[in-house]
Amino acid sequence: MEFVKSLPVPEFKNLRKKMSVLTAGLALLMGCSVLSVAFASSTVELATGKVPVENRASRTLSKGTRQAIEQLLVRITGQQDINDYQAVDTIRQNANRYLRAYRFTEEQGQLYLVAEFDRDLIESELVRLRMPIWGSRRPDALLWLVVEDDEGERRIVDDGNTSALAQAVRQQTVSRGVPLALPLMDIDDTLTINGYDVWGMFPEQLVNAAKRYNVDYVLGARLYPNRTREVVYRRPERPVSSRFIPEPFHLPALRLNEFGTVELPLPAEMDAIEMCWVEKEADAGPVFTQEEFSTIAARARKGRYSLDYLYLAASQGAYTVTHQTVIGDEPAQLIAGFINDYANYLGQNFAILPGEGDAAQSVSISVGNLSSLAAVVAVQAYLQNLSVTDNVMLIQQQGMVSTFQLNLLGNEQDLRSVLALDKQLQPLTDAFGQPLEGMHYFWSQ
Numbered sequence: 001m002e003f004v005k006s007l008p009v010p011e012f013k014n015l016r017k018k019m020s021v022l023t024a025g026l027a028l029l030m031g032c033s034v035l036s037v038a039f040a041s042s043t044v045e046l047a048t049g050k051v052p053v054e055n056r057a058s059r060t061l062s063k064g065t066r067q068a069i070e071q072l073l074v075r076i077t078g079q080q081d082i083n084d085y086q087a088v089d090t091i092r093q094n095a096n097r098y099l100r101a102y103r104f105t106e107e108q109g110q111l112y113l114v115a116e117f118d119r120d121l122i123e124s125e126l127v128r129l130r131m132p133i134w135g136s137r138r139p140d141a142l143l144w145l146v147v148e149d150d151e152g153e154r155r156i157v158d159d160g161n162t163s164a165l166a167q168a169v170r171q172q173t174v175s176r177g178v179p180l181a182l183p184l185m186d187i188d189d190t191l192t193i194n195g196y197d198v199w200g201m202f203p204e205q206l207v208n209a210a211k212r213y214n215v216d217y218v219l220g221a222r223l224y225p226n227r228t229r230e231v232v233y234r235r236p237e238r239p240v241s242s243r244f245i246p247e248p249f250h251l252p253a254l255r256l257n258e259f260g261t262v263e264l265p266l267p268a269e270m271d272a273i274e275m276c277w278v279e280k281e282a283d284a285g286p287v288f289t290q291e292e293f294s295t296i297a298a299r300a301r302k303g304r305y306s307l308d309y310l311y312l313a314a315s316q317g318a319y320t321v322t323h324q325t326v327i328g329d330e331p332a333q334l335i336a337g338f339i340n341d342y343a344n345y346l347g348q349n350f351a352i353l354p355g356e357g358d359a360a361q362s363v364s365i366s367v368g369n370l371s372s373l374a375a376v377v378a379v380q381a382y383l384q385n386l387s388v389t390d391n392v393m394l395i396q397q398q399g400m401v402s403t404f405q406l407n408l409l410g411n412e413q414d415l416r417s418v419l420a421l422d423k424q425l426q427p428l429t430d431a432f433g434q435p436l437e438g439m440h441y442f443w444s445q
Contacts, residue, residue: 041216041421042179043136046076047119053111056104064113065102069095072117075177077126078134078347080340087129091122098122123387127409132351135387137421139346140179141217141311142210143169146198147331148224154195158185165223168332169339176343181213188212198222203312203321217346221309221338223331226302303327307334311342350417352388352410361408363415365439367425368401376402379443382424388414412439 049068053060070083070092082088091098101116126133145157147165157166159182166182173180183189193209201220210218310323322345328334355361365383370376376394383392383404391407408415416439419425425441 041137041139044138044177046136048116050112050114053113065095065115068115077132078351080344127354130354132353133387134351139217140215142181142213142215143219144198144206145221146195154199156195168335172336172339178343217313219311223307226306304329305331309338352414354409361411363406363412366403367441367443369443370400370402386418388418
């Protein structure tokens, strides 16, 4: 059962939203071609926040509304710590001013408040405060996630998975506003990749297996329990010095295996022991170094699970890779932290930081293939809704080409990055495949 209430919409309109139109002439389209460099992207919801609540009381509604707008501020700005900034306190403390409608809904025994806000008004205030703004068009990504269980089995989490871990992935991607899919793991996927491939997290393999999904970012992660296993060392020849090894030196359950190496269990009391062997073979060092030994022990102390992850963007065959390891007791929290890091990374690359009034840039952009007034109006609406534009004005119309003057909140590179997220406006090239000088685009209707 749901209770829905709508609130009156105020008279004022968003100051940032622009209402003028379009563009200038590209006099000749002859000899020009479309350069397809657009990102694969999806539109995310930037007007609605959803938070768990205890009841439908008015005090709960007030608290939930504030939590919902805080969630929305993170999604709009792309910055996880945006609510720590004193500058946005006026938005958070006056959340009801931006609230347009709300409802309560129950899912699996949990009551939620779903609050709809005036996105335009919020963005206008963020522009005034010079806070970053990230548009609703965002790059698509695919996550290769492999999980190791206590028996050492490694399985890829696929799109049909309903486990708590898969649900954590889905919930966090919605919360942060980043389009992120899990693989189907159908016959096509199983022929190109398996759990051990993902475990190795080799960028080229992950990217190649993700080609069928047409995404611009590929993420890889492996989740495994931290546990004390038997650690295999080569037979020591002699200790360096007694100062490195406590006296008397007792090792638990020291034994040789069939290959002539020492098998050593890793109990908790071994954490304090430093071991160092000398005169190692030149071509083969110890199976575990002291540093690796210490790392294993440290991980076991910090948390029950480790998550190694990377995210990368493929650009003309070169991979930009970001990787990290997090440790904790709850797998779902590790996943949430991983997705937060990825969302912060995207926000830093795609969010627009409004400049000072006098520093705002103005650029001209020509758009071809506009064969009707309806097409011109469509391009106008498209440009007006970009997060980077403050004002759009049509300054010239010549045949099927319109030229627009755009006042930007950011800079020209921000505009190019935003346009690359969609396929509706594609840059033009000359007969030799080189981009035309200036900003000339083709409207893909």
